[in-house]
Amino acid sequence: MSSLDTVEAERLEASNLFYRDPALYDSVQADSDSASICQALIDRHCPEARTLLDFGCGTGRDLEPLAQRFDCIGIDLQPGLVDYARHTRSELDLRVGDMRTVRLGCTADVLVCLGNSLAYVHDNADVRATFQTFAAHASPHTLLVLCSPVAPIDSPNPRQARIETRLGAATVTISYEWDLRTQINTMRRHWAFDSGQECHDAIRRRVLGPRELELYALLAGFEVFEIVNETGALPVLGPGAYTVARYQG
Numbered sequence: 001m002s003s004l005d006t007v008e009a010e011r012l013e014a015s016n017l018f019y020r021d022p023a024l025y026d027s028v029q030a031d032s033d034s035a036s037i038c039q040a041l042i043d044r045h046c047p048e049a050r051t052l053l054d055f056g057c058g059t060g061r062d063l064e065p066l067a068q069r070f071d072c073i074g075i076d077l078q079p080g081l082v083d084y085a086r087h088t089r090s091e092l093d094l095r096v097g098d099m100r101t102v103r104l105g106c107t108a109d110v111l112v113c114l115g116n117s118l119a120y121v122h123d124n125a126d127v128r129a130t131f132q133t134f135a136a137h138a139s140p141h142t143l144l145v146l147c148s149p150v151a152p153i154d155s156p157n158p159r160q161a162r163i164e165t166r167l168g169a170a171t172v173t174i175s176y177e178w179d180l181r182t183q184i185n186t187m188r189r190h191w192a193f194d195s196g197q198e199c200h201d202a203i204r205r206r207v208l209g210p211r212e213l214e215l216y217a218l219l220a221g222f223e224v225f226e227i228v229n230e231t232g233a234l235p236v237l238g239p240g241a242y243t244v245a246r247y248q249g
Helices: 003-015 022-028 034-045 079-088 124-136 210-219
Strands: 051-055 071-076 094-096 110-113 143-148 159-165 168-179 184-193 198-206 222-229 241-247
Touching: 003 198, 022 079, 022 159, 034 143, 034 222, 034 241, 051 124, 071 079, 079 094, 110 124, 124 210, 124 222, 143 210, 210 222, 210 241
Parallel strands: 051 071, 051 110, 071 094, 110 143
Antiparallel strands: 143 241, 159 168, 168 184, 184 198, 222 241
């Protein structure tokens, strides 16, 4: 990775407890249905698909079930997540790379970007670059499935959730801030584990509305034909929506 990529990876790791402790992320997200929703969308729109690229694969949690059907490659910016995934899911092909710039020299039938990974790309030029990366790995009729927030959470009052984790039960107090000008939704979490351990993190996500997503996709050669609400999202993570597009070239 470049020095800029390393700085960005370190910044993200410092801001999010899950990135500092990938095993904790896996334990909290054990019941996530993201992969099954993605699979259903692929079955509906590209049932003949055989190859898949996952941009922002994280710990490989979503890629693992998808790899039971598809020939997959996963890419993530953060070496710590990829290293953890290589040890826990050694059967997967996982690589370190920045989805704004990575070029694998191949195309796939399906491109996915799940776990709100796109929302961590804040700058307009970087969002365009990310969609150009998608296009660089697409052939005619390649399916693109994105999961990202399409509306902000702007809650004036903190809320709490009880979460079971590998470190034991925790009470998580969550508050949100919304910056309309930058379209950045900041989620602040205070983790109070029953063991007495406490942690804080602050996660900044760029919210792209449906029409914005359609425009970025169109400029990169994709046609959006479906946006569906995410179901079953844990309150500690926040909601998102699935955008489905097809590459037109």
